[in-house]
Amino acid sequence: MKAARSESGASATIWDVAKRAGVSAMTVSRVVNGSAGVSEKKREKVVRAIDELNYQVNVAARAARIGTLRVGLLYGNPSAAFLSAFLVGALSECGRQGAHLLLEHCDTLQGQRQAIDRLIENGADAILVPPPLCDAPAAIRQLSELGIPTVAVATARPSHGMSAVRIDDYEGATMLTNYLLSQGHTDIGFVKGDPEHTPAQLRYQAFIDAMRAAGHVVPAERVAQGMFTYRSGLRAARELLSQPTRPTAIFACNDDMAAAVVAVAHGLHLRVPDDIAICGFDDTPVATTVWPELTTIRQPITEMACSAVALLIEHIRLQRTGHAHTPQHRLMPYTLVVRESTGAAG
Amino acid sequence: MKAARSESGASATIWDVAKRAGVSAMTVSRVVNGSAGVSEKKREKVVRAIDELNYQVNVAARAARIGTLRVGLLYGNPSAAFLSAFLVGALSECGRQGAHLLLEHCDTLQGQRQAIDRLIENGADAILVPPPLCDAPAAIRQLSELGIPTVAVATARPSHGMSAVRIDDYEGATMLTNYLLSQGHTDIGFVKGDPEHTPAQLRYQAFIDAMRAAGHVVPAERVAQGMFTYRSGLRAARELLSQPTRPTAIFACNDDMAAAVVAVAHGLHLRVPDDIAICGFDDTPVATTVWPELTTIRQPITEMACSAVALLIEHIRLQRTGHAHTPQHRLMPYTLVVRESTGAAG
DNA sequence: CTGAAAGCGCTTACAG
DNA sequence: CTGAAAGCGCTTACAG
Numbered sequence: 012m013k014a015a016r017s018e019s020g021a022s023a024t025i026w027d028v029a030k031r032a033g034v035s036a037m038t039v040s041r042v043v044n045g046s047a048g049v050s051e052k053k054r055e056k057v058v059r060a061i062d063e064l065n066y067q068v069n070v071a072a073r074a075a076r077i078g079t080l081r082v083g084l085l086y087g088n089p090s091a092a093f094l095s096a097f098l099v100g101a102l103s104e105c106g107r108q109g110a111h112l113l114l115e116h117c118d119t120l121q122g123q124r125q126a127i128d129r130l131i132e133n134g135a136d137a138i139l140v141p142p143p144l145c146d147a148p149a150a151i152r153q154l155s156e157l158g159i160p161t162v163a164v165a166t167a168r169p170s171h172g173m174s175a176v177r178i179d180d181y182e183g184a185t186m187l188t189n190y191l192l193s194q195g196h197t198d199i200g201f202v203k204g205d206p207e208h209t210p211a212q213l214r215y216q217a218f219i220d221a222m223r224a225a226g227h228v229v230p231a232e233r234v235a236q237g238m239f240t241y242r243s244g245l246r247a248a249r250e251l252l253s254q255p256t257r258p259t260a261i262f263a264c265n266d267d268m269a270a271a272v273v274a275v276a277h278g279l280h281l282r283v284p285d286d287i288a289i290c291g292f293d294d295t296p297v298a299t300t301v302w303p304e305l306t307t308i309r310q311p312i313t314e315m316a317c318s319a320v321a322l323l324i325e326h327i328r329l330q331r332t333g334h335a336h337t338p339q340h341r342l343m344p345y346t347l348v349v350r351e352s353t354g355a356a357g
Numbered sequence: 358m359k360a361a362r363s364e365s366g367a368s369a370t371i372w373d374v375a376k377r378a379g380v381s382a383m384t385v386s387r388v389v390n391g392s393a394g395v396s397e398k399k400r401e402k403v404v405r406a407i408d409e410l411n412y413q414v415n416v417a418a419r420a421a422r423i424g425t426l427r428v429g430l431l432y433g434n435p436s437a438a439f440l441s442a443f444l445v446g447a448l449s450e451c452g453r454q455g456a457h458l459l460l461e462h463c464d465t466l467q468g469q470r471q472a473i474d475r476l477i478e479n480g481a482d483a484i485l486v487p488p489p490l491c492d493a494p495a496a497i498r499q500l501s502e503l504g505i506p507t508v509a510v511a512t513a514r515p516s517h518g519m520s521a522v523r524i525d526d527y528e529g530a531t532m533l534t535n536y537l538l539s540q541g542h543t544d545i546g547f548v549k550g551d552p553e554h555t556p557a558q559l560r561y562q563a564f565i566d567a568m569r570a571a572g573h574v575v576p577a578e579r580v581a582q583g584m585f586t587y588r589s590g591l592r593a594a595r596e597l598l599s600q601p602t603r604p605t606a607i608f609a610c611n612d613d614m615a616a617a618v619v620a621v622a623h624g625l626h627l628r629v630p631d632d633i634a635i636c637g638f639d640d641t642p643v644a645t646t647v648w649p650e651l652t653t654i655r656q657p658i659t660e661m662a663c664s665a666v667a668l669l670i671e672h673i674r675l676q677r678t679g680h681a682h683t684p685q686h687r688l689m690p691y692t693l694v695v696r697e698s699t700g701a702a703g
Numbered sequence: 704c705t706g707a708a709a710g711c712g713c714t715t716a717c718a719g
Numbered sequence: 720c721t722g723a724a725a726g727c728g729c730t731t732a733c734a735g
Contacts, residue, residue: 024712035722040714048720071420071455072712076727079417091642095441102448103458109417111452242648267646274647278624296437300613300643301620302588370728381706386730394704418728422711705735711728719721 023064032060043068046332070109077331080110082323083135085126087117087144090239090267092295093312097141097164100316108324123150131159137323141165141316145175146209160326160336162319165310167209169340174326176319176341180210183308183345184217187262187290190306190347192225194354196260196288200251201229202237202244202272204264211239214264214292233258237268244271252279252287259287260353266291266298269305273352284354294348303351315343369410378406389414392678416455423677426456428669429481431472433463433490436585436613438641439658443487443510446662454670469496477505483669487511487662491521492555506672506682508665511656513555515686520672522665522687526556529654529691530563533608533636536652536693538571540700542606542634546597547575548583548590548618550610557585560610560638579604583614590617598625598633605633606699612637612644615651619698630700640694649697661689 025043029036034053041049042057049057060066074080082105086094105112113135117126123144130138137160144150145163154161155172162174169175191199201218204211215234222229232254235247244263248271251261263269269291273283281287283303291298294309322339329336371389375382380399387395388403395403406412420426428451432440451458459481463472469490476484483506490496491509500507501518508520515521537545547564550557561580568575578600581593590609594617597607609615615637619629627633629649637644640655668685675682 025714026712036713037722038720041721044714050720053720069421069425069712071417071425072727073714074417074727075415075421075712075729076714078727079415091645092438092441095438095445095642098445099441099448102445102452106448106452106457109455112449241646245648270646271648274620274623277620278626280624296441297643297646299437300587300616302591302617371730372728382729383706384704387705390730396704399705415728418711419730420711421713421728422730424711706733707735708733709731711730714727715725717722717724719723 023066024069025066027064028057028060028066031064032056044328044332045334047334070107074109080108080137080324080327081113081133081135082110082320083113083115083130083133083138085115085117085123085130085138085140085144085150087142087147090265090295092267092297093142093293096295096312097316100313101139101320103313104317104320108320110320110324117144120147120149123147124153127153127157131157135159136327137161139164139316139319139323142210143205143208145169146207160323160330162322162326164315164319165210165312167213172338174319174322174338174340176315176322176343178310178315178343178345180213181217183310184214184262184292185221186345186347187292187306187308188218188221189225190349191260191262191288191290191353192221194260194288196258197225197227198233198256198258198260199227199229200233200235200258200261202235202247202251202261202263202268204237204239204268206236208239211264218262237264239265239267241267241271244268245275248272248275252276252281257281257287261287261289263289263291266293266295266305266307269307269352270297270301273301273303273305283352288353290353294346298348298350306350306353307348309346309348311343311345318343369412370415371412373410374403374406374412377410378402390674390678391680393680416453420455426454426483426670426673427459427479427481428456428666429459429461429476429479429484431461431463431469431476431484431486431490431496433488433493436611436641438613438643439488439639442641442658443662446659447485447666449659450663450666454666456666456670463490466493466495469493470499473499473503477503481505482673483507485510485662485665485669488556489551489554491515492553506669506676508668508672510661510665511556511658513559518684520665520668520684520686522661522668522689524656524661524689524691526559527563529656530560530608530638531567532691532693533638533652533654534564534567535571536695537606537608537634537636537699538567540606540634542604543571543573544579544602544604544606545573545575546579546581546604546607548581548593548597548607548609548614550583550585550614552582554585557610564608583610585611585613587613587617590614591621594618594621598622598627603627603633607633607635609635609637612639612641612651612653615653615698616643616647619647619649619651629698634699636699640692644694644696652696652699653694655692655694657689657691664689
């Protein structure tokens, strides 16, 4: 085991690095933590030694010294699939960094304020805000007034004063629409998401714009309102598919609703994708549970949560060492995932 | 924050306890770790002091001393929903205990052996085996030959020499069948799961037995083979529902397949639950994604993963302090969750 | 059975 | 700008 550990290169200590670089452990620590007050010459030596020895800080030892960081997670009512993916990312990054995750649920508007207070009482050093709370102005305002490090995740319109991790929903939806157009679809239906969610707004706008750019006007009867739930998707799908003429494709604003569209289409004895192509958004597990599997835009939810936790921890450490911190806006890559639910128009 | 921390009682150290109990820190450590060689009298004093001060070991400090424990997770190809729920539990318990989780995927039979080797090479101190690998004899044999602490999760027939965490699938399926019978259903169809999985076997056997006990013979045409996937559920559902007469209820061996049965039923313009009642098993997120939401047996996957990690870590610590260790078999509680997809027979 | 000492790898003051 | 010292809370040998 010891052999394995040193093979994987995780066994060098701060002293090993110091010796190799010809400096004190303190200097290494300063370099590792990005503290000011190290000459460029020594910094370089240290950086080289770290690289050669493949040094990584021992987070357990650090935590023993500075105390365990607590990251609060304020979660509202997203889909179970989204929350799972998010938790996996947040928990794994917290584990890697030796931090703890504090969970706090809240539904209502007053609930938000109380949940934030509870998180602070329980010693949260920073707060993670996934949807839908990242789009709740009251919660965002309270958090920035408190001055506690905060990162909003997957909001399409991040506030300037707060760090955020997101994808470009507009671009993603544009790509998906253009893909459908490239498959020969010109008559495309759209299932909107919860109007309170900024990503839902941008995805819809992108769809309309891309259609117009291709010379197609989207008639009102091709658009149905959904709320991101499977159930709302069923209703929207019935609405779209009970028109005198049917679209050849439907773009649903998330995977849950796309799965519902598939179910309704099958109920009407339509073949997917031959009679109707269907696509979703997010690439949550439901996209590969239903059959045919869904073409969708993959939003890297797990990686976004990892990234958000990393930002938060960096923010805390900068703050503790008295450094300035400016909000970071991280844009993550999205991917078009083509599966069986779309194809050339019939 | 300091105030908050001491309020929540997390600030007492081993020295505080030692002082209060009138012993040395070493003695407290021994009591906390269950080491032998402490007089009953002192042990009692220490236990009382721990209780009064609400002492909890600082896992970061412990990890700094004994090294970070690495828990390996060997995952095959279960449903994404199952894996997410499992990961959330495993990661959160690892976080709580200051351990790291090492993920290793494997599909094929040779893949198993290589994946296990890789885990060991990367310094895994113990291994977690969820389905379907917990039912793969070759993998189980290799692990017990290696003598590395291992816990199988959610296998219905755990091997004697290895720790396991599971629910009683037979009892759970019996309860679900009896619930359907109590609702007036006597003609019930069944969608079997992957025959390689022991829980699938027991759930089916329990169904047959409970029906027989109620005086009902299950005809062969009421049973269809599935593989735990949504797609296999579609095929099985079409088979069951294309018979000259239809059952009034269908029991699917997991939620993914039950969701597929719902989709097929709707395709045939059957109302759920009025024309046909449908139930699943596991209570994964898909059970509350589809509409109507599924009646199911809740298997506490997240808690089972927590429990398994805790067992594993206890095992490692006993092993390191030279204590004997006997495999533990933990039976977790299951619950019947009644939702809209079942009701009184039409 | 029991404890004083040393140390895990890191960081916080404190001197230069 | 730089480092020697002390300490985070715990545990591993080592003496009694």
